Amino acid sequence: MNTVVSRIELPTLNDTDTARSPSLGERLDLVEHVNVKLDVVVGEATLPIDRLFALSAGDVVPLNTVVDTPIEVRLNGKLIARGELLAVGEQFGIQITDIVP
């Protein structure tokens, strides 16, 4: 069988027409199964470099979080919620107390 091989000519696309409304709208169903990773940060500490280098097992480092105050839930480093630290069986859990808009 003879097959003709030739250069392909792709059409030039024009993206200048922005007046039309997006046809997909907010089709959240398209992303509803996309997983996102939330980080739970119990607090922060600031140590001088000398102190950091001298850390050893058993050292106690206080955090900036006062006991019984909400801890932070972050998405890509951005605060999205706060919650109360809980024990859920043998694991840590967090009960949401505040959704950050």
Next chain:
Amino acid sequence: MQHKEPSPVPMRWLSEAQRNQLVTHIRSTCTNVLHDWSAAHNDILPLVRYVEDRRSLLGCNYLVEHESTVLAIWALEVDSLKQLLRLPPGTQVSFNDGDGFAANLELDLVTALSRQLVPDELKSKINVKRILHSDVSGLIGKGVRHVFDIGCDSQSACCQLELSPTLINLQFPRATSQKNINVVSRRIAIGNEAVPLDANLGHIELSFNELRDLRVGDVLILEQALTKPITIHTKTGKLVGEAMLGRYKTHLALQIEGLPTPNNSAKRSIR
């Protein structure tokens, strides 16, 4: 000789007269103390300056350079020992063999002090859980050439150690060029700069739907077990170590469980 100083005493170089007096004392009370390192260590002066700069880490009162030999002199009281350990009162301490990091040098020295030089009535105030070195001689060959008791009373314990080249090379890598000395100086200069750290309890994976429907009152369950240590990271995401979460006075706090060993990447990055 001034070997019983109130604590804490900032380390300082002895005057020439004091140095001579000390050396005379050492020679009269100890044998085989002063080794001539000059033949093998022509560049010891930059090293000595480095050790002097690290005095807060060493916690010693004096450094004496005599005939190219470095002597570190400790004169400690119980409060100094606690300060040296940098631990809250009541904290249990496990000593370990030096792994090349300066903190372990301190622990070894405290081991020596608490085993041999601290009076019994003061030992009870030092919360020592475990000591691996059976006696001070265990330190010999581990970087300490000699340990001498140069005085002790009910209030203070004085100790003098001659640091071997092994120890100094291990703990304080010798500067071999002006460039290296500058690097060392810069590192010391930033010693007080603050490093922000995050204590991460872990993460939760949610679908976009679940995230959209998240409400006040919802409970998210983490993979992190209550009995396992959590991780500490720098703001740039580098692992600092692992620690157990607890409370200290009015705040949440971490008790360090594991830190990078000398062979891993975090340790290399420190150096």
